[in-house]
Amino acid sequence: MESTDNTIKTGPWRVALRTQGQEIPFIMEAVEEEGKTMLYLVNGGERILLNDLQPQGDSLKIGLHIFDADLIARVNGDTMQGRFVKNDSPTPYSIPFTAVHGQQHRFAADPAPALYDFGGKWEVVFSDTAGNRYDAIGMFEQQDNHVTGTFLTETGDYRYLEGQAAGDQLKLSTFDGNHTYLFTASPTGDSTLQGKFYSGMSGYETWTARRNPNAELASADTLTYLKPSYETLSFTFPNLQGEQVSLSDQKYQGKVVLVQLLGSWCPNCMDETQFLAPYYEKNKDRGLEIIGLGFERSPEFEKAAARLAKMKDRLDVGYDLLVAGTSDKEAAARALPALNHVMSFPTTIFIGRDGKVRKIHTGFSGPGTGQYYEGWVAEFNKTMEELLAEK
Structure with missing residues (x-):
């Protein structure tokens, strides 16, 4: 019988979550880096690093990146079994999984020939x-x-x-x-x-x-907007240290300001932040500030701040993150009464040097969308160059 010392063999693992009578598979790759086991979640062209592995009783607790969730696994040679535990849902839950080392097929190992073109x-x-x-x-x-x-x-x-x-x-x-x-x-x-x-x-x-090669959605720049009679935005929320920060603070006056509505629980927000964080570092000396308004699962400041702090650390965020409220969209809309509504996390608000809101972009088309992401990057850069060039 193989030992259960929870040593994860390097190489690919086929992991299968079981829920609703279905098997939801994904690939996880284990590597050794500087004498430490690291894991990567592999989906298409994406690899998400998992480097928080800790013993927990007779099992291994694998922290899932920036999210308030874990894989609790019991490793036995070439197999492992355990549960995906999601802590930040309104009702926390767990889903059982099994995994087999050395397998890289997501679904059938030897599928029947494809008879239909889904491309x-x-x-x-x-x-x-x-x-x-x-x-x-x-x-x-x-x-x-x-x-x-x-x-x-x-x-x-x-x-x-x-x-x-x-x-x-x-x-x-x-x-x-x-x-x-x-x-x-x-x-x-x-x-x-x-x-x-x-x-x-x-x-x-x-x-x-x-x-339909011509299929289109409504423009993301038209879905969220300021209510009549509003031209500006105002808010005051605590930063991660509990200090009150306002958009009217001197730090933001005369600068282009991006206000990012986000949550550490939100993968689309993660994608946008991975773009904005390096953009800010490259352009902050040109008169740019970014404020991330965090709408978290927990209403408790300490818990919400801790989740945002982990996101800030893992994604190397150099701009301000504030604890703005809970992840309920109606609560977010009440926190920002100048907006007609909040229909998506993330939502990004572009503010000119004169303090006026110039544009509001709802949602985010991340790098997994290919040409749509490239189009968003091009439009974002064009808008920012225009705003930064203003006196």
């Missing part, structure tokens, strides 16, 4: 069990059985999805340390699909898609 751009409608509907765009690339891609919505994207086409069946999954997603689909015609979407312990939606 391309799709006009998508998701529907939940209550009958609520929302639009999306599906973007997929397929090479034989291998499929990657994502879904874009008006409030963000579903990040890096990876999976396979086998016969006429599509399966895509992702696990980023916070979200547990499985998408399945099959064709209902030459250019139409019918699918299912499973998330976490109980999230379930259906989706339909129609191939």
Whole structure:
């Protein structure tokens, strides 16, 4: 019998979460760096570093990046089993998983040949069990059985999805340390699909898609705006040390200010922050400030500040982060009464040197969206150059 000393062998591990009668697989790679075991979550072109591994009784506690979640694993040679524990949900939960060393297939190890081409751009409608509907765009690339891609919505994207086409069946999954997603689909015609979407312990939606190379969503710059009679924004919230910070403070006067509505629990916010943090370091001497307003799961200041501090450290954030409230969108809207609403985390507010709000961008199309991310970067740089050039 193999020992259970919780030593993780280097190389790939196929991990399978089991929830809602489904298997949601992902790949985790173990490497040795400077005598220490590091893990990476692998989804498509993304690798998320996990370097917080701590013994916990007869198991190993693997901290999941910036998120308030862990993998609790019992390692036994070439296998491990345990639970994905999500601490920051309104009702904390855990999902069981098993893992096998040396396996790199996400779904079937020897899939049937693909009989349908899922590649391309799709006009998508998701529907939940209550009958609520929302639009999306599906973007997929397929090479034989291998499929990657994502879904874009008006409030963000579903990040890096990876999976396979086998016969006429599509399966895509992702696990980023916070979200547990499985998408399945099959064709209902030459250019139409019918699918299912499973998330976490109980999230379930259906989706339909129609191939449409011209599919578009509403402009992200039109969804959130200032109420009539407002031109500026005002707020005062505590920083991570508990000191009150206001947008009217001298530090921000006469500067271009970006106000980022975010949460440490939000993978789209992580993506945006990984862009904004180095951008700030490169441009802060040009008269730029960024203020991150953190809307956290916990209403307790100490817990919320600790989560934001971990995010600040892991993502090397040099700009100010404030504890602004809880992650409820209605509460966020009450905290910023000049806005018509808050419909997404992140939301980014561009303020000129004169203190006036110039633009509000809802959601974020991250690097997993390819051309949409590149388009966002180009538009962001154009807007910022114009604002920074103003006297």
